[in-house]
Amino acid sequence: MARYIFITGGVVSSLGKGLASAALGALLQARGYSVRLRKLDPYLNVDPGTMSPFEHGEVFVTDDGAETDLDLGHYERFTGVPARKTDSVSSGRIYSNVLEKERRGDYLGKTIQVVPHVTNEIKDFLSIGDTEVDFMLCEIGGTVGDIEGLPFFEAIRQFAQDRPRGQCIFMHLTLLPYISASGELKTKPTQHSVKELRSIGIAPDVLVCRSEHEIPAKEIAKIALFCNVRPDAVIPAYDLRSIYEAPLAYHRAGLDQAVLDAFGIAPAPKPNLDRWEDVMDRLTNAEGLVRVAIVGKYTQLEDAYKSIAEALTHGGMANRVKVKAEWIDAEIFEREDPAPYLEGYHAILVPGGFGERGTEGKIKAAQFAREKGVPYLGICLGMQMAVIEAARNVAGMTKAGSEEFDHEKGEKRFEPVVYHLKEWVQGNHMVARKVDDDKGGTMRLGAYTAHLKDGSKVAEVYGAAEIEERHRHRYEVDTKYREKLESCGLVFSGMSPDGRLPEIVEWKDHPWFIGVQYHPELKSKPFAPHPLFADFVRAAKEVERLV
Template sequence: MSKFIFVTGGVISGLGKGVAAASIGNLLKSRGFSVFVLKLDPYLNVDPGTMSPYEHGEVYVTQDGGETDLDLGHYERFINENFSRDSNYTSGKIFWNILEKERLGEYKGKTVQYIPHVTDEIILIIKNIEKKYNSDFIIVEIGGTVGDIESNPFIYAIAQMSGEKNGLNTFFIHVTYVPFLETSGDFKTKPTQDSVNKLRGMGIKPNMILLRSNDKVENAVLTKVAKATFLSEKSVISAPDLANVYEMPLYLEKKGAANIILNYFGINDVKPNLRKWTMFANKVNKEKKDTLLIKMLGKYTSFSDAYKSINEALKISGIDLGYDIKIEYIDSNLLNEENISTNLDDADGVIILPGFGVRGFEGKVLGAIYTREKDIPTFGICLGMQAMSVAQARLKGFKKATSKEFASGDKDEVYVLDYIKGKNEKDKMGGTLRLGESPSVFKKDSHIAKYYKSTEVYERHRHRYEIQHNFIELLEDENFSFSGYHPELKLVESCEDKSKSFYIGVQYHPEFTARPLSPHKLFNAFVEKAAERKNGKK
């Protein structure tokens, strides 16, 4: 039987439950155990695919095409595993299952209620994952905060699991917040005590508490929380903000978190193999060669989590190559001919960001034209690559070139991009994109093949529009080419200008496969070219 570790949050949201769950998974995997991670989200959307990034940050795409919560990115980066669409269930998806069963008469005339039907469905999902993946440990993160109405069915469900005959196979970690009052000069534990009391009132006694705070919590506070929650002091762990989030597994290892969990389950602890992770963490703290300024051109510029995986991929490559990465967001909707030089000339590199919708697209096209002219290293991702292709079309004389996605009704518009074959305007918005991993084949003499050191790769996609085939020959010339294709569908996967230091666009999302222990080759190449530009300016 799998061992279940449930991670809940208290007091406030955004405490880092996902990082905590991922760090525990890292420590267990480093001991040779198999790990599966599941995020249960209380919101009613079937998945985050139709939500604005301002709501929950980026939509993370799994290898098998699941549109999931951004915490899946933490899980994959920290544990260095590919998880699946099974790693994220929402209330919307669960209620969908229940209502389908009700329509089919599977409840045999019973009144369908939160208890037992919703909680039973949640438990069924968890147990089906146990059967399907047969992992030593299944880590389940409950989204939201204890006390939220929408979270209650999940809390009751995992409480029920702890009360069953396999209750000894359940371990509960509660991540909570301890505020520091400047006026009195001390940490306040009452919010944590209240949060734990709410959990206990719902049938759950935490086995471990992580006290989140800006600074390390003093021992007297840990003792106070331990006594108030009936835990040993070693099971109450201070979890302050760290200089780098990738230090968290090593920090929790020093605090004995994995040892506590294994002792609870009666499993002999073994020495973890954290050598590679420690080497990576040590690189974080090494003196850097230089600081590179990377300008990010997009529209969700006031919320960095909208581009979480791109940020992390850049950071990971910077650490790997010995550079500090300074990210500056540029709202592409505000970019114009008058301010573009002021916004972009000092950049060591520019990333033209992904997204949906017309807002800011013209700024991305303008940016693609400008950075190409000035030979600023430029990396376009998904809609960014599409903007680079439209920019090439306009340089070729198609003055009103755009994407069918942004059709305005102007009879002179020319659509360089249109729906992928099999997609159309009648499709539902959710779950109808081209999603998940598929192959890309590159021209042998292309820059992108050189950076990958391969002519074939597998990357993850999330888009609905593609370059129209009749434009390929019209747009290609001695410098600009569509250098990558899907080997069977012949869909365009990349574009580049071989005369520039780095001017590459990709239709897929390489950020989803960047890991601390395996930095992404394209991001590494981009950072290296940005460093060359920086050095050339000195």
């Protein structure tokens, strides 16, 4: 049976609970334990799939097709453990499950209440797979005191009571603000946050205190005294050069030892941190600089492209260079010539997105990369825009476009080389979709296989004839234009096993121009960079341009 670590947050949001959870998971792995990480979000959306990137950042997709919080990306990147549908749940999903059971009559006519029905549903979720690993780390989204989070806090309190003593501990992350006028760190917000937590029956075993300034020993002693926590379980958490320094920094601060002490595990296995020391060596001892332009539509919030930014960093590690990713709003190119903006970059990346806004700018970015011989990586919509650019400017199909944009406007304006995906094979059955279906969970989601063309660039990059990558999209490139486009030099170098769905395109006579329908960034890790990103950065490194 797994030991459970519940990670909560207080004082303010965005303190880095997800990063702390991921780093702790990595440290427990370094000591030889197996781990799984989970996220419980209090919002009422069933999942983040229909939420704006400006609201919630990127949607992270699992192999089994769940649309989840971006923190699951941190969990995977730090531990290498593939996330599953059962590793993410929201209040919306919990309440939906409870109401479905009530409608079916599963509760035998009882009055449905938050306690015990909602809390029991949460506890059932927590119990899934608890015999598979040594430690289950469960992060509770939001901040203690939030009204929508109360059922989750009550559920984990009950869960810890239900389990044998010593099977569950609580880790609380807080902020120590610095008052510059008095030159002091203030512990009172942390004290009040712990008081709030204790008022609902949860006593933290470990406190992680975020601070921009060094925390003096006397302040640590004060926190320990007033929060009823051992002094060696008050862990300082400072700002870092890179998120990948977190495992080493938290180890130096004693987090993993404090957690094992809280469980009474002694003697604790010694950690092997070679993996993270190598990661930091590659980050801090880079031997060059590569500039990559990311031409997207959600550039005001970098978390919208979190996995892409991290995958580029990993590609830099693989090549011992620093990657400087710079964000450019695709809409600018709908009004202005892209050349003055894109000249001087070593590579161009066009990421995914939904809707017509900014797409003409993405098409111009693909055209610039094709004509100037600049390495180009198009992901999802970025691949589709590269195909439309090829159709318009090389194959002579001046009306080429996407059915998605006609659906959005409610009129037919384009010859659709990209069309709405109506059916596809998932596992051993056929999935059918209509344009007017509900938006949530109706895309082609999760891991699918692709066959790579012999002798193609992607086959060389992957070193394989068959790959499996994660998808999240509703529209596909139409294969009826394949022959015409390939005669112009755009090779369909990756296809679905049944040959119906294009997965990868590449320009035959270009130094490095690849578009993929899937999201390779979701599987990249600092200690195992995704081969596409590693080779993309390698190609960019070879471009002789002034920085």
